[in-house]
Amino acid sequence: xxxxxxxxxxxxxxxxxxxxxxxxxxxxxxxxxxxxxxxxxxxxxxxxxxxxxxxxxxxxxxxxxxxxxxxxxxxxxxxxxxxxxxxxxxxxxxxxxxxxxxxxxxxxxxxxxxxxxxxxxxxxxxxxxxxxxxxxxxxxxxxxxxxxxxxxxxxxxxxxxxxxxxxxxxxxxxxxxxxxxxxxxxxxxxxxxxxxxxxxxxxxxxxxxxxxxxxxxxxxxxxxxxxxxxxxxxxxxxxxxxxxxxxxxxxxxxxxxxxxxxxxxxxxxxxxxxxxxxxxxxxxxxxxxxxxxxxxxxxxxxxxxxxxxxxxxxxxxxxxxxxxxxxxxxxxxxxxxxxxxxxxxxxxxxxxxxxxxxxxxxxxx
Numbered sequence: 604x605x606x607x608x609x610x611x612x613x614x615x616x617x618x619x620x621x622x623x624x625x626x627x628x629x630x631x632x633x634x635x636x637x638x639x640x641x642x643x644x645x646x647x648x649x650x651x652x653x654x655x656x657x658x659x660x661x662x663x664x665x666x667x668x669x670x671x672x673x674x675x676x677x678x679x680x681x682x683x684x685x686x687x688x689x690x691x692x693x694x695x696x697x698x699x700x701x702x703x704x705x706x707x708x709x710x711x712x713x714x715x716x717x718x719x720x721x722x723x724x725x726x727x728x729x730x731x732x733x734x735x736x737x738x739x740x741x742x743x744x745x746x747x748x749x750x751x752x753x754x755x756x757x758x759x760x761x762x763x764x765x766x767x768x769x770x771x772x773x774x775x776x777x778x779x780x781x782x783x784x785x786x787x788x789x790x791x792x793x794x795x796x797x798x799x800x801x802x803x804x805x806x807x808x809x810x811x812x813x814x815x816x817x818x819x820x821x822x823x824x825x826x827x828x829x830x831x832x833x834x835x836x837x838x839x840x841x842x843x844x845x846x847x848x849x850x851x852x853x854x855x856x857x858x859x860x861x862x863x864x865x866x867x868x869x870x871x872x873x874x875x876x877x878x879x880x881x882x883x884x885x886x887x888x889x890x891x892x893x894x895x896x897x898x899x900x901x902x903x904x905x906x907x908x909x910x911x912x913x914x915x916x917x918x919x920x921x922x923x924x925x926x927x928x929x930x931x932x933x934x935x936x937x938x939x940x941x942x943x944x945x946x947x948x949x950x951x952x953x954x955x956x957x958x959x960x961x962x963x964x965x966x967x968x
């Protein structure tokens with residue numbers, strides 16, 4: 604899995620930062636942030652044994668480098684671990700010129716980024732994603748923790764100073780995490796790149812990260828995300844499109860209990876539902892059956908939420924951050940590459956959800 608090193612520049616209203624993608628970058632992070640004297644690396648119990656020592660060795664002896672290891676899993680994106688990580692920042696004497704490095708997946712990146720956003724009113728941080736799913740969450744500056752009533756309900760916008768994506772670290776991922784991450788690449792393709800969408804659907808079962816196109820799929824997905832963030836940094840307009848599949852996806856995650864299904868797996872179901880609703884509202888024809896068949900062949904657990912009640916899911920969706928004035932706002936597609944935001948009232952959405960579950964998910968692929 605080789606990739607000629609690539610760099611994207613994300614330009615925000617007040618700054619810009621690079622996204623560097625390539626092989627072996629974890630061995631170079633110390634030299635790239637050599638001007639920071641005090642560094643705290645935040646990681647989790649799964650990642651630490653694999654990469655923490657290698658990352659630490661990249662720093663010079665003149666730099667003070669400490670680490671904080673979280674329990675692995677979505678449950679760490681909580682007030683409890685937010686408080687504990689703030690305590691660690693104080694204990695390590697981090698000041699406004701210090702640096703936090705988020706070495707891990709989306710949970711580590713979101714939590715460490717939120718701590719960086721709020722500690723001393725904001726200090727610098729670097730995103731070092733170790734999962735495919737985190738290619739999406741590491742770009743754009745959204746940082747947050749969960750609330751029992753909703754995912755990412757407590758958060759901020761705080762951009763990293765650098766995103767360093769060493770794709771060698773993808774080699775240790777289990778298939779479940781790979782397919783979870785590919786769901787977000789599919790999302791990005793649905794929003795802006797029909798050719799990428801069709802290339803992904805041509806991947807054979809069980810060959811997601813092994814297919815030759817993987818590095819380019821990753822790069823294109825991140826480029827789409829970066830281009831949208833540049834246009835709409837604070838999600839007042841087109842950035843809302845990045846929530847495609849997330850309205851139902853977040854509801855499933857929350858209602859099942861964090862960790863029972865991966866974020867990408869829940870979003871996969873959410874995308875199928877969003878396509879279903881799109882066809883009924885816009886009268887369009889989308890490749891929903893093709894996508895469903897591909898997902899089933901790749902092992903996505905698109906039926907694992909069957910025991911959840913429709914009304915409970917609707918109640919979760921009403922608490923979504925995009926809901927306004929009692930209306931649920933869903934990102935829909937008029938065609939692949941043409942997204943739109945549609946306000947839908949609760950009664951209509953409940954009917955769509957009931958029909959989707961009874962008429963569509965029961966069909967065999």
